[in-house]
Amino acid sequence: MTSTELRREHDLLGDYEVPGDVYYGVHTARALENFPITGTPIARYPELIVALACVKLAAARTNHRLGLLSAERTDAIVTACEEIKAGKLHDQFVVDVIQGGAGTSTNMNANEVIANRGLELLGHSRGDYPRLHPLEHVNLGQSTNDVYPTAVKVGLQFAVHRLQLAMTELVSAFAEKAVEFGGHLKMGRTQLQDAVPMTLGQEFGSYAVMVGEDADRLGEALVLISEINLGGTAIGTGLNAHLDYAGLVCEELCAVTELPLVTASNLVEATQDVGAFVQLSGVLKRTAVKLSKICNDLRLLSSGPRAGFGEINLPPVQAGSSIMPGKVNPVIPEVVNQVAFEVVGNDIAISMAAEGGQLQLNAFEPIIAHSLFESLAHLTAACDTLRRRCVVGITANVEHMRSTVDRSIGLVTALNPYIGYEAATRLAADALSTDTDIASLVLDRGLLTPTDLAKILQPENLTRPWRGLTDGAELP
Template identity: 55%
Template structure:
């Protein structure tokens, strides 16, 4: 058996390994685009297989593909969707040509597998052609962005599940810590008391809001430009093809894809992807803030706040014995930094389009996949290896509340701002408790101050009740 086979394209002949399913255009791309050392994302491979499958089904129904060829293409696509032939998709995710190399990689692999299914030998494109059959009524300019949309949706579903689990974990901790009163802080200075449960409930609310924003932005990807072909005019596609191919895509994927209002716009505009990336950046910012808070509250163990304990995951120093670092919060921070940076890549790629096509889609897709997958991984680990294991140091929190000057704010509406300021100043200068100074100066009775400074009164909207107790 020869080790290579000869394939031809418009640039001439090229030797391709005899046993591979890809062809000459993929071989050229492997030489031209040695950029990241990575391969196109498996979700994008499956997205391309979904596009080629639906196109074959639609083109057969419209009479453009013989049944045996359409069936062989569908079977080859189903094998890819089941996870086979993934080692044949080798092109770099960052590539020139607006995704042509990725599209042709899919066309060639599917064609050669379909040829085998029909009893032929790889490379005999008289049986099934990558262009004339697998790519019929398509262009890279509608096939690739549609596959990209499907792939981003699939990965976003995974992130959505991880975020839902994180929200549930924060809500569980909010309930567990609802009776733990601690000092709130503004400007990193003592403010007024707050319940630890209230803080964790706020984290759950923030993540849930970001989750909803993400999925709302993903909804914008459901408009796909199949049938637009090269520039959105639909050249070489039957007018009946766009709604039919989308119908098959929906049946095959369970999605609710739809035709855009304007195919020309949908072919050259990438702002729906920018919206998704923006929602990922907003999520990253919110998660960073939460990770920062947890690191601060867990700081210590002897010389920091030490209001909470984070699960111990690994030794923290090669020189300081006994040190344990908040590594799960730190890795979440670093993941968020990566996502925030990749949002700029998406922005620049989307901005760089000219006229009827944006050729920068490959790097945009690579950035989005990296962001979504990294966040999904980090959020899942953060939930399981950090949030679920957090415990509270209730006595430490109470100690800091009792020693804080900030609680003077609670008596301000009753004794007046001038008296409250005097108490706060004296407490700060002398280190004496606010409670002791208030009693000494006769501003309130013991019963009144016990009521006003009770944990529930300090952490809720209770001014009317506080005033009624002192009248």
């Protein structure tokens, strides 16, 4: 067939002409007309397409084991699914990511592409459905209402694993900087005011821990989306599926995906409950919020170069202004901030869609899936970009940081155990009003000897817990 030829297919609404060179059929073609919403096809999320192929492959093998599908048809379906898993035919998954019908159009798109590719493999023409039918054979023992959420969960696991890898690599980058900056003294700040000294290494080490914690939380969320409702068919009762189908298809799907999937103990509940998606979205929001906070810090710490904090230098990646020569902006942290804003918005959409479910099904799973896959893809890209284009190239302005410590009023806190809170308070007030550094005032007033003051203000004593003093004990 050429692209100008058409083939006639039939559905509940009547005959419909489909382009002859496509693998999808009448149901997909109608969905293309009905949902011109985003212009983004489901192929945007390859994890979802691969997951759909895995589900259909597992179903075919299960139905063959149960004696419900011939070896010839099973082989054709399995081969077509294997090709899709390998990345072929993804351009044939064309329905919009946002669609009515609780994902029916996505399921039908998969059924038709697999059936028509299977027909080719069997030596028949596309659309010759009596020989291999999208519904009677590819969709045997299934419903959109168990196929779609199962495929979404499988696809999400693939996507989460990629995000975890990106986060782990970002953790390593921050940890390496923590070691590199371990001896660089600086002022810590609370509420944007001088607090007490710390090292830049401690600051970057905290970022490594923050990101690492959320990688662990994603692992916990994976447990919830490992429970599937495949075999529940329309509402969880299992109507039209073989008695042994649910257990066997889960076994086959585990083998195909290499994921630790389990069949829900109550398929009626599992078919209508999207709580696992809400939970995952919450973890993604947490991750996004913390990444955004880190990027806010990087922008502040690198602000300047002369009229800001100026403690670190972000690697310059592009010119920053069309009017101000020489200006370089923190564009990588800024783009990560924007991804975080998007993820928070997606979480709201997911929450509303989850709340909007009614009775035995949530019809709004397409927007839930779209939002989750979008958040995962963009967070993964954001972590990779932040690591490669920013974190690994950060340098420290060591002398500048040390000078801010020497002149900071916050340095007085380290003297509390030795001169008392009241004396330290007077020192702070006087230093601020006279624009004098704390160390000079201490020596002028004879509060400590130069030797003792030098010991107290050693970097290793300013950035760790105080070991305590007893009467007559030596200074650290």
